[in-house]
Amino acid sequence: MNIFHGVTLADFSTMRLGGPAAHLTEIHNHTELQEALAWASAQTLPVIMIGGGSNIFWRDEGFAGLVLVNKIVGYEVFEEDEQNVYVTIGAGENWDSVVARTVEAGLTGIETLSLIPGSTGATPIQNVGAYGQEIAQSLTTVEAFDVQANSLVNIPATDCGFGYRTSRFKTTDRGRFFITHITLHLSRGKLQPPFYPALQQYLTDHNVSDITPATVRQAVIAIRNSKLPDPALVANNGSFFANPIISQGQLTQIQADTSLTVPHWPTQENLVKISAAWLVEQAGFKDFHDPETGMATWAKQSLVLVNESAQSTAHLLAFKQKIVDAVQAKFGITLQQEPELLP
Ligand SMILES: Cc1cc2nc3c(=O)[nH]c(=O)nc-3n(C[C@H](O)[C@H](O)[C@H](O)COP(=O)(O)OP(=O)(O)OC[C@H]3O[C@@H](n4cnc5c(N)ncnc54)[C@H](O)[C@@H]3O)c2cc1C
Incomplete structure:
Protein backbone atom coordinates (compact mmCIF):
# COMPACT_ATOMS: atom_id res chain seq x y z
CA MET A 1 0.00 0.00 0.00
CA ASN A 2 1.45 3.30 -1.14
CA ILE A 3 0.07 6.28 0.81
CA PHE A 4 0.64 9.79 -0.52
CA HIS A 5 0.55 12.80 1.82
CA GLY A 6 -0.53 16.40 1.22
CA VAL A 7 -2.19 15.65 -2.13
CA THR A 8 -3.97 18.40 -4.12
CA LEU A 9 -7.62 17.38 -4.25
CA ALA A 10 -8.36 19.67 -7.21
CA ASP A 11 -6.68 16.89 -9.24
CA PHE A 12 -9.36 14.48 -7.97
CA SER A 13 -12.43 16.43 -9.10
CA THR A 14 -13.40 17.27 -12.67
CA MET A 15 -14.40 20.73 -11.32
CA ARG A 16 -10.69 21.14 -10.44
CA LEU A 17 -11.23 22.95 -7.15
CA GLY A 18 -10.40 22.22 -3.52
CA GLY A 19 -7.63 22.13 -0.92
CA PRO A 20 -5.28 19.28 0.04
CA ALA A 21 -5.95 15.78 1.36
CA ALA A 22 -3.83 14.79 4.35
CA HIS A 23 -3.48 11.27 2.87
CA LEU A 24 -4.53 9.46 -0.31
CA THR A 25 -4.07 5.93 -1.63
CA GLU A 26 -5.28 3.78 -4.51
CA ILE A 27 -7.24 0.60 -3.81
CA HIS A 28 -6.77 -2.34 -6.23
CA ASN A 29 -8.30 -5.23 -4.25
CA HIS A 30 -10.03 -6.28 -1.00
CA THR A 31 -6.74 -6.75 0.85
CA GLU A 32 -5.54 -3.23 0.10
CA LEU A 33 -8.93 -1.88 1.17
CA GLN A 34 -8.74 -3.63 4.55
CA GLU A 35 -5.13 -2.52 5.05
CA ALA A 36 -6.01 1.09 4.26
CA LEU A 37 -9.01 1.04 6.62
CA ALA A 38 -6.89 -0.45 9.41
CA TRP A 39 -4.21 2.22 8.83
CA ALA A 40 -6.80 5.01 9.03
CA SER A 41 -8.53 3.43 12.04
CA ALA A 42 -5.24 3.19 13.97
CA GLN A 43 -4.98 6.97 13.67
CA THR A 44 -8.74 7.63 14.00
CA LEU A 45 -8.78 9.29 10.59
CA PRO A 46 -11.97 9.73 8.58
CA VAL A 47 -12.05 7.92 5.20
CA ILE A 48 -13.73 8.80 1.90
CA MET A 49 -13.82 6.59 -1.19
CA ILE A 50 -13.98 8.17 -4.64
CA GLY A 51 -13.85 7.06 -8.26
CA GLY A 52 -13.20 9.47 -11.14
CA GLY A 53 -14.16 12.66 -9.28
CA SER A 54 -16.80 13.60 -11.86
CA ASN A 55 -19.62 14.16 -9.38
CA ILE A 56 -17.69 15.75 -6.51
CA PHE A 57 -15.92 18.96 -5.62
CA TRP A 58 -13.82 19.57 -2.54
CA ARG A 59 -13.87 22.21 0.16
CA ASP A 60 -11.10 24.81 0.09
CA GLU A 61 -10.04 23.51 3.53
CA GLY A 62 -9.33 20.12 1.99
CA PHE A 63 -9.75 16.86 3.91
CA ALA A 64 -7.84 15.92 7.05
CA GLY A 65 -8.33 12.18 6.49
CA LEU A 66 -7.56 9.37 4.03
CA VAL A 67 -8.97 9.42 0.48
CA LEU A 68 -9.33 5.99 -1.17
CA VAL A 69 -9.33 6.09 -4.97
CA ASN A 70 -11.07 2.96 -6.20
CA LYS A 71 -9.04 1.18 -8.91
CA ILE A 72 -10.49 -2.33 -8.55
CA VAL A 73 -10.71 -3.84 -12.06
CA GLY A 74 -12.44 -6.92 -13.45
CA TYR A 75 -15.24 -7.94 -15.81
CA GLU A 76 -16.61 -11.43 -15.39
CA VAL A 77 -19.61 -12.99 -17.10
CA PHE A 78 -20.61 -15.64 -14.56
CA GLU A 79 -23.97 -16.81 -15.89
CA GLU A 80 -25.66 -16.64 -19.27
CA ASP A 81 -28.29 -18.26 -21.42
CA GLU A 82 -29.96 -17.40 -24.73
CA GLN A 83 -31.63 -14.36 -23.26
CA ASN A 84 -29.82 -13.26 -20.09
CA VAL A 85 -26.25 -12.36 -19.19
CA TYR A 86 -25.03 -11.65 -15.65
CA VAL A 87 -21.76 -9.80 -15.32
CA THR A 88 -19.76 -8.75 -12.24
CA ILE A 89 -17.59 -5.68 -12.69
CA GLY A 90 -14.84 -4.13 -10.56
CA ALA A 91 -15.82 -0.77 -9.06
CA GLY A 92 -12.73 0.95 -10.44
CA GLU A 93 -13.45 0.09 -14.09
CA ASN A 94 -14.11 3.12 -16.29
CA TRP A 95 -17.89 3.17 -16.74
CA ASP A 96 -17.99 4.08 -20.42
CA SER A 97 -15.50 1.32 -21.28
CA VAL A 98 -17.86 -1.12 -19.53
CA VAL A 99 -20.83 0.17 -21.55
CA ALA A 100 -18.77 -0.14 -24.76
CA ARG A 101 -17.87 -3.73 -23.89
CA THR A 102 -21.48 -4.78 -23.22
CA VAL A 103 -22.65 -3.08 -26.42
CA GLU A 104 -19.94 -4.81 -28.46
CA ALA A 105 -21.26 -8.10 -27.07
CA GLY A 106 -24.73 -7.12 -28.39
CA LEU A 107 -26.19 -6.72 -24.91
CA THR A 108 -28.90 -4.29 -23.90
CA GLY A 109 -29.54 -2.68 -20.52
CA ILE A 110 -27.03 0.14 -20.16
CA GLU A 111 -26.46 1.41 -23.72
CA THR A 112 -28.14 4.80 -23.11
CA LEU A 113 -25.78 5.32 -20.15
CA SER A 114 -22.94 5.75 -22.66
CA LEU A 115 -20.33 8.44 -22.09
CA ILE A 116 -21.27 9.14 -18.46
CA PRO A 117 -17.87 9.97 -16.95
CA GLY A 118 -16.48 8.18 -13.92
CA SER A 119 -16.14 4.74 -12.41
CA THR A 120 -18.45 1.73 -12.34
CA GLY A 121 -18.60 1.64 -8.54
CA ALA A 122 -20.03 5.15 -8.38
CA THR A 123 -23.01 4.40 -10.63
CA PRO A 124 -25.26 3.12 -7.81
CA ILE A 125 -24.43 6.10 -5.55
CA GLN A 126 -26.74 8.52 -7.33
CA ASN A 127 -28.46 5.86 -9.47
CA VAL A 128 -26.96 7.31 -12.65
CA GLY A 129 -29.42 7.79 -15.44
CA ALA A 130 -29.68 9.20 -18.94
CA TYR A 131 -31.92 8.93 -22.00
CA GLY A 132 -34.47 6.64 -20.38
CA GLN A 133 -32.26 4.16 -18.49
CA GLU A 134 -31.06 4.12 -14.88
CA ILE A 135 -28.49 1.78 -13.38
CA ALA A 136 -31.20 0.60 -10.94
CA GLN A 137 -32.98 -1.15 -13.83
CA SER A 138 -30.00 -3.43 -14.63
CA LEU A 139 -28.26 -3.75 -11.29
CA THR A 140 -28.82 -6.95 -9.32
CA THR A 141 -26.26 -6.68 -6.49
CA VAL A 142 -23.72 -4.32 -4.99
CA GLU A 143 -20.70 -5.83 -3.22
CA ALA A 144 -19.31 -3.43 -0.64
CA PHE A 145 -17.26 -3.22 2.51
CA ASP A 146 -19.65 -2.21 5.30
CA VAL A 147 -17.73 -0.11 7.83
CA GLN A 148 -20.50 -0.60 10.41
CA ALA A 149 -20.43 -4.40 10.24
CA ASN A 150 -16.68 -4.40 9.45
CA SER A 151 -17.21 -6.99 6.69
CA LEU A 152 -17.89 -7.45 3.00
CA VAL A 153 -21.60 -7.53 2.21
CA ASN A 154 -23.76 -8.18 -0.85
CA ILE A 155 -26.68 -5.78 -1.13
CA PRO A 156 -29.49 -6.71 -3.52
CA ALA A 157 -30.74 -3.88 -5.74
CA THR A 158 -34.09 -3.96 -3.96
CA ASP A 159 -32.29 -2.88 -0.74
CA CYS A 160 -30.38 0.01 -2.33
CA GLY A 161 -33.13 2.60 -1.81
CA PHE A 162 -32.96 3.77 -5.41
CA GLY A 163 -34.87 6.83 -6.56
CA TYR A 164 -34.37 9.62 -9.07
CA ARG A 165 -30.61 10.42 -8.80
CA THR A 166 -30.47 8.97 -5.32
CA SER A 167 -29.94 5.84 -3.23
CA ARG A 168 -29.27 4.85 0.40
CA PHE A 169 -25.53 5.30 -0.39
CA LYS A 170 -26.11 9.03 -0.91
CA THR A 171 -28.63 9.52 1.90
CA THR A 172 -29.27 7.36 5.01
CA ASP A 173 -26.07 5.30 4.62
CA ARG A 174 -23.74 7.98 3.24
CA GLY A 175 -20.11 6.94 3.86
CA ARG A 176 -21.02 3.50 5.27
CA PHE A 177 -20.35 1.30 2.22
CA PHE A 178 -17.19 1.17 0.08
CA ILE A 179 -18.36 -0.44 -3.15
CA THR A 180 -15.97 -3.04 -4.54
CA HIS A 181 -18.01 -4.73 -7.32
CA ILE A 182 -21.42 -4.48 -8.94
CA THR A 183 -23.39 -7.17 -10.76
CA LEU A 184 -25.60 -6.35 -13.74
CA HIS A 185 -28.34 -8.32 -15.47
CA LEU A 186 -28.21 -7.58 -19.20
CA SER A 187 -30.09 -9.20 -22.04
CA ARG A 188 -29.74 -10.13 -25.66
CA GLY A 189 -33.31 -9.12 -26.42
CA LYS A 190 -34.28 -6.71 -29.19
CA LEU A 191 -34.63 -3.05 -28.32
CA GLN A 192 -38.23 -1.96 -28.22
CA PRO A 193 -39.56 1.56 -28.73
CA PRO A 194 -40.72 3.94 -27.34
CA PHE A 195 -37.32 5.52 -26.76
CA TYR A 196 -36.61 8.63 -24.73
CA PRO A 197 -37.89 11.63 -26.80
CA ALA A 198 -34.48 13.22 -27.56
CA LEU A 199 -33.07 9.83 -28.53
CA GLN A 200 -36.08 8.99 -30.72
CA GLN A 201 -35.75 12.39 -32.39
CA TYR A 202 -32.10 11.72 -33.21
CA LEU A 203 -32.86 8.23 -34.58
CA THR A 204 -35.64 9.65 -36.77
CA ASP A 205 -33.62 12.66 -37.97
CA HIS A 206 -30.70 10.40 -38.92
CA ASN A 207 -32.88 7.68 -40.49
CA VAL A 208 -31.55 5.04 -38.10
CA SER A 209 -33.82 2.05 -38.71
CA ASP A 210 -31.48 -0.71 -37.49
CA ILE A 211 -31.98 -0.15 -33.77
CA THR A 212 -29.36 -2.12 -31.85
CA PRO A 213 -27.41 -1.42 -28.65
CA ALA A 214 -24.56 -0.24 -30.91
CA THR A 215 -26.63 2.25 -32.94
CA VAL A 216 -28.30 3.55 -29.75
CA ARG A 217 -24.86 4.00 -28.15
CA GLN A 218 -23.67 5.92 -31.21
CA ALA A 219 -26.76 8.13 -31.08
CA VAL A 220 -26.35 8.87 -27.35
CA ILE A 221 -22.66 9.70 -27.83
CA ALA A 222 -23.50 12.07 -30.70
CA ILE A 223 -26.23 13.82 -28.69
CA ARG A 224 -24.03 14.15 -25.60
CA ASN A 225 -21.03 15.40 -27.58
CA SER A 226 -23.22 18.06 -29.21
CA LYS A 227 -24.24 19.62 -25.91
CA LEU A 228 -22.03 18.59 -22.99
CA PRO A 229 -18.46 19.75 -22.34
CA ASP A 230 -15.73 17.11 -22.15
CA PRO A 231 -14.51 17.21 -18.51
CA ALA A 232 -10.97 16.46 -19.72
CA LEU A 233 -10.99 19.84 -21.50
CA VAL A 234 -13.47 21.99 -19.56
C1 LIG B 1 -19.85 15.98 -18.34
C2 LIG B 1 -20.57 15.15 -17.30
C3 LIG B 1 -21.75 14.51 -17.65
C4 LIG B 1 -22.44 13.74 -16.71
N1 LIG B 1 -23.60 13.13 -17.10
C5 LIG B 1 -24.31 12.39 -16.21
C6 LIG B 1 -25.54 11.75 -16.60
O1 LIG B 1 -25.96 11.83 -17.76
N2 LIG B 1 -26.22 11.06 -15.66
C7 LIG B 1 -25.76 10.93 -14.38
O2 LIG B 1 -26.45 10.27 -13.57
N3 LIG B 1 -24.60 11.50 -13.98
C8 LIG B 1 -23.85 12.22 -14.86
N4 LIG B 1 -22.69 12.83 -14.48
C9 LIG B 1 -22.22 12.69 -13.09
C10 LIG B 1 -21.14 11.58 -12.88
O3 LIG B 1 -20.52 11.26 -14.08
C11 LIG B 1 -21.75 10.33 -12.26
O4 LIG B 1 -22.37 10.62 -11.04
C12 LIG B 1 -20.68 9.23 -12.05
O5 LIG B 1 -21.29 8.03 -11.65
C13 LIG B 1 -19.63 9.63 -11.00
O6 LIG B 1 -18.59 8.67 -11.04
P1 LIG B 1 -17.18 8.96 -10.39
O7 LIG B 1 -16.42 7.69 -10.39
O8 LIG B 1 -16.54 10.12 -11.03
O9 LIG B 1 -17.62 9.30 -8.88
P2 LIG B 1 -16.99 10.38 -7.92
O10 LIG B 1 -17.31 11.75 -8.42
O11 LIG B 1 -15.57 10.07 -7.65
O12 LIG B 1 -17.83 10.10 -6.59
C14 LIG B 1 -19.22 10.41 -6.57
C15 LIG B 1 -19.79 9.92 -5.22
O13 LIG B 1 -19.72 8.50 -5.15
C16 LIG B 1 -18.91 8.09 -4.04
N5 LIG B 1 -18.16 6.93 -4.52
C17 LIG B 1 -17.47 6.83 -5.69
N6 LIG B 1 -16.99 5.59 -5.84
C18 LIG B 1 -17.39 4.89 -4.75
C19 LIG B 1 -17.23 3.53 -4.32
N7 LIG B 1 -16.57 2.64 -5.06
N8 LIG B 1 -17.76 3.17 -3.12
C20 LIG B 1 -18.43 4.05 -2.36
N9 LIG B 1 -18.64 5.33 -2.72
C21 LIG B 1 -18.13 5.75 -3.90
C22 LIG B 1 -18.06 9.30 -3.68
O14 LIG B 1 -17.68 9.31 -2.32
C23 LIG B 1 -19.03 10.43 -3.99
O15 LIG B 1 -19.97 10.52 -2.94
C24 LIG B 1 -21.95 13.61 -15.40
C25 LIG B 1 -20.75 14.25 -15.04
C26 LIG B 1 -20.06 15.01 -15.99
C27 LIG B 1 -18.77 15.67 -15.59
Missing part, protein backbone atom coordinates in the same frame (compact mmCIF):
# COMPACT_ATOMS: atom_id res chain seq x y z
CA ALA A 235 -13.71 21.79 -15.76
CA ASN A 236 -17.27 20.80 -14.79
CA ASN A 237 -19.36 18.26 -12.86
CA GLY A 238 -22.08 17.70 -15.50
CA SER A 239 -25.59 18.76 -14.46
CA PHE A 240 -25.17 20.87 -11.36
CA PHE A 241 -28.87 20.83 -10.39
CA ALA A 242 -31.41 18.01 -10.39
CA ASN A 243 -34.72 18.53 -12.20
CA PRO A 244 -37.22 19.54 -9.46
CA ILE A 245 -40.23 17.31 -8.85
CA ILE A 246 -43.32 19.29 -7.85
CA SER A 247 -47.06 18.71 -7.58
CA GLN A 248 -49.41 19.30 -10.50
CA GLY A 249 -51.08 21.99 -8.36
CA GLN A 250 -47.79 23.82 -7.80
CA LEU A 251 -47.10 23.73 -11.55
CA THR A 252 -50.52 25.21 -12.33
CA GLN A 253 -49.91 27.97 -9.76
CA ILE A 254 -46.44 28.82 -11.16
CA GLN A 255 -47.79 28.97 -14.72
CA ALA A 256 -50.64 31.25 -13.59
CA ASP A 257 -48.30 33.53 -11.59
CA THR A 258 -45.65 33.88 -14.30
CA SER A 259 -47.76 33.50 -17.49
CA LEU A 260 -45.08 31.08 -18.69
CA THR A 261 -45.41 27.51 -19.97
CA VAL A 262 -43.01 25.46 -17.86
CA PRO A 263 -41.47 22.43 -19.67
CA HIS A 264 -42.42 19.37 -17.62
CA TRP A 265 -42.91 15.59 -17.75
CA PRO A 266 -45.29 13.45 -15.71
CA THR A 267 -43.57 11.31 -13.07
CA GLN A 268 -45.26 9.56 -10.15
CA GLU A 269 -48.98 10.10 -9.57
CA ASN A 270 -49.93 13.79 -9.41
CA LEU A 271 -46.26 14.85 -9.59
CA VAL A 272 -44.34 16.41 -12.46
CA LYS A 273 -40.63 16.77 -13.16
CA ILE A 274 -39.73 20.21 -14.46
CA SER A 275 -36.70 21.30 -16.45
CA ALA A 276 -34.02 22.76 -14.18
CA ALA A 277 -32.13 24.02 -17.27
CA TRP A 278 -35.19 26.03 -18.31
CA LEU A 279 -35.52 27.51 -14.79
CA VAL A 280 -31.83 28.54 -14.84
CA GLU A 281 -32.28 30.19 -18.25
CA GLN A 282 -35.50 31.98 -17.27
CA ALA A 283 -33.69 33.32 -14.18
CA GLY A 284 -31.20 35.05 -16.53
CA PHE A 285 -28.29 32.59 -16.51
CA LYS A 286 -28.22 31.29 -20.10
CA ASP A 287 -24.61 31.30 -21.43
CA PHE A 288 -23.77 33.47 -18.42
CA HIS A 289 -20.12 34.26 -17.66
CA ASP A 290 -19.58 35.68 -14.19
CA PRO A 291 -16.48 37.89 -13.84
CA GLU A 292 -16.88 37.97 -10.04
CA THR A 293 -16.47 34.23 -9.53
CA GLY A 294 -14.82 32.97 -12.74
CA MET A 295 -17.73 30.55 -13.18
CA ALA A 296 -20.13 30.24 -16.13
CA THR A 297 -23.07 28.26 -17.44
CA TRP A 298 -22.33 26.12 -20.51
CA ALA A 299 -23.87 27.76 -23.61
CA LYS A 300 -25.37 24.52 -24.98
CA GLN A 301 -26.64 23.19 -21.63
CA SER A 302 -27.42 25.73 -18.90
CA LEU A 303 -27.49 23.08 -16.17
CA VAL A 304 -23.74 22.60 -16.49
CA LEU A 305 -21.69 25.03 -14.41
CA VAL A 306 -18.16 25.36 -15.75
CA ASN A 307 -15.07 26.57 -13.96
CA GLU A 308 -13.50 29.06 -16.38
CA SER A 309 -11.11 30.78 -13.96
CA ALA A 310 -12.52 30.27 -10.44
CA GLN A 311 -9.82 30.48 -7.78
CA SER A 312 -11.65 28.55 -5.08
CA THR A 313 -14.63 26.41 -4.13
CA ALA A 314 -16.01 29.50 -2.37
CA HIS A 315 -16.32 31.12 -5.84
CA LEU A 316 -18.23 28.13 -7.19
CA LEU A 317 -20.56 28.15 -4.18
CA ALA A 318 -21.13 31.92 -4.56
CA PHE A 319 -22.07 31.43 -8.24
CA LYS A 320 -24.35 28.52 -7.39
CA GLN A 321 -26.10 30.67 -4.77
CA LYS A 322 -26.72 33.47 -7.28
CA ILE A 323 -28.57 30.99 -9.50
CA VAL A 324 -30.46 29.33 -6.63
CA ASP A 325 -31.58 32.74 -5.30
CA ALA A 326 -32.69 33.99 -8.73
CA VAL A 327 -34.73 30.82 -9.43
CA GLN A 328 -36.22 30.97 -5.93
CA ALA A 329 -37.22 34.63 -6.39
CA LYS A 330 -38.84 34.05 -9.78
CA PHE A 331 -40.48 30.64 -9.32
CA GLY A 332 -40.49 29.87 -5.57
CA ILE A 333 -38.51 26.67 -6.28
CA THR A 334 -35.27 25.79 -4.48
CA LEU A 335 -32.90 24.01 -6.87
CA GLN A 336 -31.09 21.02 -5.36
CA GLN A 337 -27.41 20.51 -6.07
CA GLU A 338 -26.54 17.21 -7.78
CA PRO A 339 -22.73 16.87 -7.31
CA GLU A 340 -21.49 16.40 -3.79
CA LEU A 341 -19.39 18.88 -1.84
CA LEU A 342 -16.76 16.85 0.07
CA PRO A 343 -16.01 16.28 2.85
